[in-house]
Each structure stands twice: as C-alpha cells, then as structure tokens.
Amino acid sequence: MPPAPGRPAAPPPGATAAQPPAPGRPRPRRRAPPCAPQAVHKQPGGEPLLDVVTEEGQEVAGLPAGDCCLQNERDDTVDDLVKSDFLHEPGILHTLQVRYGLDSIYTYSGNILIAANPHKRLRQLYGPRMMAQYRGVPLGELSPHVYAIAEQAYSAMMMDEARQAILISGESGAGKTESAKMVMQYLAHRAMPAHQHQHALGGASVARTGSGGGGGGAAAPTNGVESAPIEEQVLESNPLLEAFGNAKTSRNDNSSRFGKFVEIDFDSGGRVAGASISTYLLERCGAAVAVWAPSRSYLFFYQLLEGGAASFRYLHQSDVYTLTDVDDAQEFRHTLEAMRIVGLQQHHVDAVLRTVAGVLHLGNVDFTLSSRDEAAVAGGAGIAALEAAARLLGVSDLGLEAALTTRAIDARGERIVKRLDAGAAAESRDALAKTLYARLFDWLVAAINRKINSLGSGGGAASGQQQRRSIGILDIYGFESFDLNSFEQLCINLANERLQQQFNAHVFKGEQEEYAREGIAWSYIDFVDNQDCLDLLEGGAASLGVFPLIDEACRLPRATYQARLRWSKDLAHTLRTRLAGQPRFGAPRRQQHAFVVDHYAGEVCYSAEHLMDKNKDFVVAEHAHLLGSSSLPMIRELFAADAAAAAAGGAAADSIAASAGSELPSPKRGRRSAFMLSSVGARFRKQLAGLMGTLGRCQPHYIRCVKPNAESRPGSLAPEYVLEQLRAGGVLEAVRIACAGFPTRKPFLPFAQRYALLLPEAAAGAKGGGGALSLPLTPSGFIDCQLDGWQLGRSRVFLRAGQLAQLEGARGRRLSAAAVKVQSAWRGMEARRQLRAARAAAVAIQAAWRGRAGRAAARQLRQDRAAVRLQAAWRMHRQRSAYQLQRR
Numbered sequence: 001m002p003p004a005p006g007r008p009a010a011p012p013p014g015a016t017a018a019q020p021p022a023p024g025r026p027r028p029r030r031r032a033p034p035c036a037p038q039a040v041h042k043q044p045g046g047e048p049l050l051d052v053v054t055e056e057g058q059e060v061a062g063l064p065a066g067d068c069c070l071q072n073e074r075d076d077t078v079d080d081l082v083k084s085d086f087l088h089e090p091g092i093l094h095t096l097q098v099r100y101g102l103d104s105i106y107t108y109s110g111n112i113l114i115a116a117n118p119h120k121r122l123r124q125l126y127g128p129r130m131m132a133q134y135r136g137v138p139l140g141e142l143s144p145h146v147y148a149i150a151e152q153a154y155s156a157m158m159m160d161e162a163r164q165a166i167l168i169s170g171e172s173g174a175g176k177t178e179s180a181k182m183v184m185q186y187l188a189h190r191a192m193p194a195h196q197h198q199h200a201l202g203g204a205s206v207a208r209t210g211s212g213g214g215g216g217g218a219a220a221p222t223n224g225v226e227s228a229p230i231e232e233q234v235l236e237s238n239p240l241l242e243a244f245g246n247a248k249t250s251r252n253d254n255s256s257r258f259g260k261f262v263e264i265d266f267d268s269g270g271r272v273a274g275a276s277i278s279t280y281l282l283e284r285c286g287a288a289v290a291v292w293a294p295s296r297s298y299l300f301f302y303q304l305l306e307g308g309a310a311s312f313r314y315l316h317q318s319d320v321y322t323l324t325d326v327d328d329a330q331e332f333r334h335t336l337e338a339m340r341i342v343g344l345q346q347h348h349v350d351a352v353l354r355t356v357a358g359v360l361h362l363g364n365v366d367f368t369l370s371s372r373d374e375a376a377v378a379g380g381a382g383i384a385a386l387e388a389a390a391r392l393l394g395v396s397d398l399g400l401e402a403a404l405t406t407r408a409i410d411a412r413g414e415r416i417v418k419r420l421d422a423g424a425a426a427e428s429r430d431a432l433a434k435t436l437y438a439r440l441f442d443w444l445v446a447a448i449n450r451k452i453n454s455l456g457s458g459g460g461a462a463s464g465q466q467q468r469r470s471i472g473i474l475d476i477y478g479f480e481s482f483d484l485n486s487f488e489q490l491c492i493n494l495a496n497e498r499l500q501q502q503f504n505a506h507v508f509k510g511e512q513e514e515y516a517r518e519g520i521a522w523s524y525i526d527f528v529d530n531q532d533c534l535d536l537l538e539g540g541a542a543s544l545g546v547f548p549l550i551d552e553a554c555r556l557p558r559a560t561y562q563a564r565l566r567w568s569k570d571l572a573h574t575l576r577t578r579l580a581g582q583p584r585f586g587a588p589r590r591q592q593h594a595f596v597v598d599h600y601a602g603e604v605c606y607s608a609e610h611l612m613d614k615n616k617d618f619v620v621a622e623h624a625h626l627l628g629s630s631s632l633p634m635i636r637e638l639f640a641a642d643a644a645a646a647a648a649g650g651a652a653a654d655s656i657a658a659s660a661g662s663e664l665p666s667p668k669r670g671r672r673s674a675f676m677l678s679s680v681g682a683r684f685r686k687q688l689a690g691l692m693g694t695l696g697r698c699q700p701h702y703i704r705c706v707k708p709n710a711e712s713r714p715g716s717l718a719p720e721y722v723l724e725q726l727r728a729g730g731v732l733e734a735v736r737i738a739c740a741g742f743p744t745r746k747p748f749l750p751f752a753q754r755y756a757l758l759l760p761e762a763a764a765g766a767k768g769g770g771g772a773l774s775l776p777l778t779p780s781g782f783i784d785c786q787l788d789g790w791q792l793g794r795s796r797v798f799l800r801a802g803q804l805a806q807l808e809g810a811r812g813r814r815l816s817a818a819a820v821k822v823q824s825a826w827r828g829m830e831a832r833r834q835l836r837a838a839r840a841a842a843v844a845i846q847a848a849w850r851g852r853a854g855r856a857a858a859r860q861l862r863q864d865r866a867a868v869r870l871q872a873a874w875r876m877h878r879q880r881s882a883y884q885l886q887r888r
C-alpha cells in the first residue's frame with residue numbers, strides 16, 4: 001500500500017540514504033535534492049524501488065531506494081539536525097533553508113549552534129526580555145539561540161568551576177563578531193544580580209551594541225571613568241577595537257581585520273570580575289596603507305575626518321568614503337565615549353588621535369628623484385605633509401625626512417649612510433605608517449587590558465583562585481580559499497587546521513566517552529585526522545614545514561626588489577622540492593610559483609610571491625631611533641623596545657628576538673639598518689600555540705556562523721554556498737561522526753513512555769505494576785516495526801540514524817489505528833444515545849397527543865350524551881303532551 005501523497009508516514013524499509021559516508025577522504029560532494037516518496041515497489045530479493053517527488057516538484061519513478069535522500073518530515077520544527085529522521089547533506093541543507101525562510105536562523109547540530117546571518121534586524125530575537133527567558137534554562141529546552149550557548153557555558157562554569165570557551169567561526173561576513181557581542185551581552189546580563197536584572201528589563205538595555213544608542217550597563221551610573229561598571233567596560237571594548245581594527249571589504253562593510261579572544265573572569269558569585277583580550281592581527285595593518293575599492297581602510301580614519309578623507313593618499317586610493325546607514329560623526333562620538341568608558345585618560349585619547357593623524361599625513365609625503373638618483377621630498381605639498389606628520393609625531397621634520405630617505409649600514413666596521421631611491425623611500429614611509437598603526441592598535445589592546453584586568457583583581461576576582469572561573473570567546477577568521485591566496489590565508493588556514501583538530505578531538509572524545517560510559521559496543525571509525533596537514537605547515541619530526549622554510553628563506557640578506565622577486569621564485573622552488581611527496585602537498589605544473597595544500601576543508605593553491613615580504617616583521621632602525629626619541633611619551637612608548645634594541649645593535653636585537661620567541665636570528669653584521677624582532681609567521685604560530693594551550697584547558701562550546709549567500713541578501717539561503725561553509729566549519733564532519741555511531745539517544749523512561757504502545761499486549765500489561773522502567777525493553781520485539789540498529793546503554797536506548805523514524809512511523813500508525821477504534825466506539829455510543837432519546841421523545845409526543853384527543857372525545861361524548869338526553873326528554877315531553885291531548 002503506497003503512502004499518501006506528500007511526505008512519507010514512515011520510511012520504507014531500506015529506502016533511506018542516510019547511510020554514513022565511508023570514512024576517509026575525500027568526502028562525497030553529492031547534492032541530490034531531498035525527495036518525498038510516493039510509492040514503494042518491493043523487488044523480490046532486491047533493493048526496493050521508489051516513486052518519488054523531488055524538492056523541485058518533479059516526479060521520478062523507480063529510483064533505487066539507496067540513491068534517494070528522503071525528505072524529513074516538518075523541517076521547520078527540527079531544531080537539531082541530529083534529531084532529523086534522515087541525516088544527509090541535502091536533508092541538512094533543506095532543513096536549514098526552510099528554517100531560514102521562517103527567520104529561524106539558529107539550528108543545533110548536537111551541541112554545535114549553526115547561526116545563519118539574517119542580514120536584517122530581527123528585534124524579536126534579542127534583548128533583555130529574550131535573555132531573561134534563557135536564564136537558567138538547559139540547552140535544548142528552548143529554541144536554538146546564541147543565548148542558549150552562552151547560558152550553557154555560564155552554568156557549566158558555575159557548576160563545575162571550570163574554564164569555558166565559546167569558539168565562534170565562519171567566513172568573513174558570516175556574523176562572528178555580532179554573535180560574539182551577543183554572547184558577551186548575555187554574559188553581562190547573566191552575571192547581574194536579580195534586582196538589577198529586573199531594572200534592566202524595566203527599560204534600560206543591558207548593554208549598548210557597537211553602534212547603538214546609550215543605555216549602558218544597568219548597574220552603577222557611568223558619569224565618571226572610574227565609575228563605569230566592569231561589564232560595561234568589557235562590552236565597550238568591542239566598538240573601540242572595531243573602530244581601529246575593522247574595515248570595509250568586498251564581503252563585509254564592517255570586517256574585523258583581527259582575530260580576538262576575550263576571556264571574561266567571574267567571581268564565586270558569578271559576577272563579572274575582569275577580562276583579558278588577546279588579538280591576532282593577521283595582516284599587520286596592511287589596510288592602513290594600501291586599499292582599493294570596494295574596500296576601505298580602518299573605520300576610525302573616516303570617523304576622525306568626517307568627509308575629509310579624499311585629501312589623504314592612504315584613503316583616496318579607494319574612492320569609497322562613506323558607508324550606507326553609517327554616520328561617521330556619530331560613530332566618532334561613540335568611539336570617544338568608548339575610550340572614556342574603558343578608562344583612557346584624556347591625554348591618552350589626544351595622543352591616539354595625534355598618532356592616527358600623523359599616519360595619515362605621513363602617507364601624503366611624496367618623493368621625487370634628485371639629480372643624483374636619490375629620494376627627496378616632493379614639492380610644497382609633500383613638505384607640508386612631512387612637517388605636519390613630524391609635528392604630530394613629536395619629532396623634527398629633518399629627522400623624519402632623514403629616517404625616510406636614508407639607511408645606515410655597517411660595512412667592515414665602518415658606518416656608511418646610504419640615500420634611498422624614490423621607490424625605496426616610499427616603501428620606507430609605508431612601512432613606518434604600518435608599524436605605527438599596528439603598534440597603536442597593540443597599545444590600545446594593552447591599555448584596555450590594564451584597565452579591565454586591574455579592576456578584576458581589585459574586585460576580588462578569581463585571580464587568586466587556583467581554578468579560574470572564566471568564559472573565553474574566540475572570534476576568529478574562518479577557513480579561506482580565494483583565487484589568489486597568500487601569506488594571510490596561510491596563517492588563517494593554519495589557525496583553522498589547529499582549531500579543526502581540536503574540534504574533531506572534542507566531538508570524537510565526547511562520543512567515545514559517552515559510549516564507554518553507557519557500555520555501548522562501537523567500532524570507532526577512523527576519523528580524518530589532520531595532523532599530517534599540520535606537519536606539512538609547521539614541520540614535523542621528519543621534515544621542515546612550509547612556515548619554517550619561509551623563515552629560513554627570510555634569513556637571507558635583503559637586497560633589491562628584483563632580487564627579492566627572484567627569491568620568491570626560489571622560495572617556490574625550495575618549497576616544491578623539499579616538500580615534494582608529503583601527503584598533503586601539491587605542486588601545480590602550470591603555476592611554477594605556487595604550491596597546493598590539501599586542507600581538511602579542501603585544496604588551496606598558495607602563491608609563493610610576497611610570502612617572504614609578508615613574513616618579515618622588522619622595524620627599520622632609523623624609524624625606531626627617531627620615534628623612540630619623540631617628544632610625546634606615548635610615541636616613545638610605542639617604540640621603546642625597538643629603540644633600545646637599535647641602540648644596542650644586533651646583540652640587543654638578538655635578545656629581543658629571543659624573548660619574542662623568534663626562530664630567526666637578527667640580520668647579519670653589515671646589514672644592521674633593519675632588524676627583525678621575529679617573523680610574522682613565527683609570532684603568529686607562537687600566539688596560536690598559546691591560544692590552543694588555553695583552549696585545551698577549557699570546556700569548548702561551538703558556534704558556526706554561516707553566510708547564507710554571497711551577496712549578503714536577506715531571506716534567501718543558497719544551499720551550495722552554505723554547504724561549503726558547513727564543510728569548512730566541520731559541521732558535516734561532526735554529523736558524519738554522529739551518523740557513524742548512534743546519533744539518537746533517549747533515556748529509558750521517556751523512551752518507554754513513548755513507545756510502550758508498540759509492545760505486544762502481554763508486555764505492555766507490565767506497565768501497570770512496576771512502572772514504565774520495568775518494561776521489557778526489547779526494541780526488536782516491537783509490533784509493526786523492525787529495528788536493526790539499536791543498543792541498550794546503562795541509562796539510555798541508542799539508535800542508529802533513521803531508526804527513530806521507524807519507531808515514530810510505527811507509533812503514528814498504531815495511534816491512528818487506536819484513534820479509529822476510539823472514534824468508532826464513540827460514534828456507536830453516540831448513535832445509540834441519540835436513538836434512545838428520539839424514541840423517548842416520540843413516545844412522549846404520542847402520549848401528549850393522545851391525552852389531548854381523549855379529552856376532546858370525552859367532551860364530545862358528554863355533549864353527544866347531553867344532546868341525546870335532551871332529544872329523549874323532548875321526545876318524552878311530546879309524547880306526554882300528545883297522550884294528554886288524546887285523553888282529553
């Protein structure tokens with residue numbers, strides 16, 4: 001009997017395509033639409049064939065069941081993918097697509113939250129009232145939400161006194177920063193005592209968003225720097241860092257150009273006690289000096305200038321000056337307010353503004369060639385810019401000019417001052433501007449940290465405790481693969497490989513622990529371990545990796561531009577020859593200056609050009625000398641370590657390199673004009689190792705942000721586009737792991753309560769006595785349902801993917817059969833009752849009727865008898881009269 005048209009009541013046996021894909025790479029990239037079966041044809045001894053209607057409404061007949069990805073029933077209500085009847089890529093995408101169309105942007109996949117960027121404000125989803133709903137509620141009881149993940153972390157921290165980490169990842173524009181801010185806002189709200197919480201509900205928002213209006217924390221008044229509550233200071237660090245570290249890119253108008261890990265400490269009462277921020281400035285502020293449309297430079301430049309951006313070279317390289325719906329003047333006031341709230345003194349704020357202005361004026365210094373092919377500052381405008389930059393940075397204009405146009409080198413013990421050509425001077429200017437901006441950003445982070453950390457320890461925080469009670473929030477770039485991939489992508493993808501390894505280990509470990517605890521026999525599948533990829537990138541026991549080889553190449557002395565280009569080619573050659581044969585490495589034949597790395601999320605082709613330039617992290621000694629002796633204390637502070645190293649020469653540089661964990665020696669003697677503190681790659685890897693160490697001590701929670709379509713359009717989710725992101729975010733891997741085991745787990749009691757009706761009568765009879773737990777739990781003995789993938793754990797029933805659908809289908813059929821019985825019994829009873837009532841009514845009517853007629857007949861009878869009597873009397877009278885007449 002074919003099921004009714006539409007969705008299947010229950011999957012036909014063997015018709016699901018929810019089999020886990022075979023372990024190992026490569027994963028299949030099948031994208032068949034989910035379909036609803038219309039009819040099942042069983043073939044003797046063979047696979048059943050299905051007639052189906054596809055997602056697009058097309059009818060297809062006679063498909064082998066194994067080739068079909070059956071559609072889940074009521075996708076919109078499946079808020080956890082793992083609970084789907086059919087776990088396959090098309091099903092997952094269909095569920096996400098249906099939910100997204102209904103503005104249900106959050107969906108769980110087990111403990112992972114998938115957050116699809118709505119690209120529109122969904123006010124009903126956020127705010128103090130919504131936060132109050134999630135307060136204290138375990139994960140899964142309410143609709144999926146970023147607040148639920150934050151709540152899970154908070155309660156786990158309070159219960160286990162353990163460090164927690166919420167790892168937020170996704171590609172640019174997927175909504176990581178927004179999610180991170182929401183998590184922080186929720187934690188600030190959650191940490192508030194109940195009476196303040198009520199106050200917040202009554203009106204004031206718990207926290208200002210980056211660009212939102214006032215409000216502030218609902219705690220103490222904020223009329224002075226010192227009185228700003230710690231929660232507010234932590235929250236206000238977001239817009240401040242965004243102003244200096246975010247820029248418009250082709251993919252996101254407010255793209256964070258840095259990764260961030262904010263660790264919020266709580267005291268034993270669960271109140272925010274302090275926080276610390278670590279940033280991972282992957283591109284070392286390249287956007288400060290070189291951007292092209294449709295990108296824009298860092299937000300603060302435009303806020304500061306408000307309309308004057310076109311006068312500065314670093315900004316007018318791209319003709320995008322304004323952003324839709326962004327008022328730079330208002331944003332500038334917000335940034336200043338944020339500086340005040342995080343506790344920057346006015347003289348520090350002034351110094352920050354001067355430095356930013358100094359960078360901008362520096363960019364306007366032009367060079368020409370003098371008669372001796374040497375760089376000279378060009379024209380009146382160039383000189384005016386030089387003077388302005390020198391004044392703002394607290395140095396002399398002559399000193400600045402010399403630092404930009406000359407280099408001192410030691411040759412055989414002799415110090416020679418060499419004048420640069422115009423191109424090299426321009427490079428020197430940009431290098432100084434980049435360094436200044438990067439140092440300023442680091443300074444801001446350090447200043448915020450000093451403030452929020454010191455407040456924390458002052459407040460009797462967890463600092464003194466052995467076990468740190470904290471929640472870290474990691475907002476870092478997701479996996480990247482473009483047409484042209486360079487050093488930034490190499491670093492980002494290294495970070496993602498590290499995080500993926502940790503993620504796999506966590507998901508696997510969790511599964512394994514659960515099975516062991518429950519005594520479930522499970523042959524652990526071989527999950528894809530990416531250690532070989534990490535070895536390729538960072539070097540393993542057998543060989544050097546990509547990063548160490550780039551560092552090695554960077555140790556060569558610096559020469560001319562042409563020579564550097566040649567080295568790039570040599571670097572490609574070195575990488576291709578020394579890493580040839582490694583499992584994850586490829587050398588494309590057509591691109592001799594490129595190499596390929598087979599990452600967990602797919603292959604990425606990297607260009608070797610500019611890798612060395614981007615890896616070198618040095619400060620020109622002349623720049624360090626000059627700015628280290630600035631008349632402005634903050635500028636001196638930015639370059640204090642470099643100036644000391646420059647003064648002490650190579651030895652000091654060596655010691656700084658060592659203290660910075662550098663793997664690079666300082667440049668050789670005789671080339672001391674620029675010295676390297678460490679390579680960007682080495683520094684980044686060291687930071688990453690620190691981060692991974694921290695994360696290793698934390699209990700992780702995952703939020704995977706997804707960009708629904710490339711155009712950032714609200715309302716539509718492009719399945720293929722999202723599929724790549726789910727793969728890159730490891731969501732599909734986690735689902736695969738779940739599918740390979742027993743993804744559905746139900747505690748005995750609810751399981752028994754729900755499915756006891758499927759047991760034969762005799763077994764079900766036991767229910768009355770010993771309670772549901774005493775039921776003979778033998779799922780194989782169920783009526784009308786054949787389960788072939790289940791195990792009984794110690795406290796739960798474990799089912800393989802798709803088995804729950806079998807149970808639900810059988811339960812549905814049984815319930816509907818029972819409903820039919822109940823209905824027919826009720827209808828019979830009702831009909832009988834009506835009949836009885838009708839009969840009684842008829843009798844009553846008849847009786848009534850009969851009563852009235854009888855009375856009328858009696859009356860008539862009486863009348864008739866009276867008439868007869870009258871007539872008789874009359875006749876008697878007449879006869880008597882006649883007789884009397886005769887006698888007379």
Ligand SMILES: Nc1ncnc2c1ncn2[C@@H]1O[C@H](COP(=O)(O)OP(=O)(O)OP(=O)(O)O)[C@@H](O)[C@H]1O
Nearest residue numbers: 119120121172173174175176177178252254255256
């Ligand atoms: N939950 C949300 N509700 C409404 N809009 C959102 C939400 N999440 C993200 N957005 C929108 O998407 C934009 C991009 O988000 P966000 O800056 O958080 O992305 P990102 O992943 O951090 O990107 P990048 O890596 O480039 O910094 C935001 O500016 C906002 O307009």
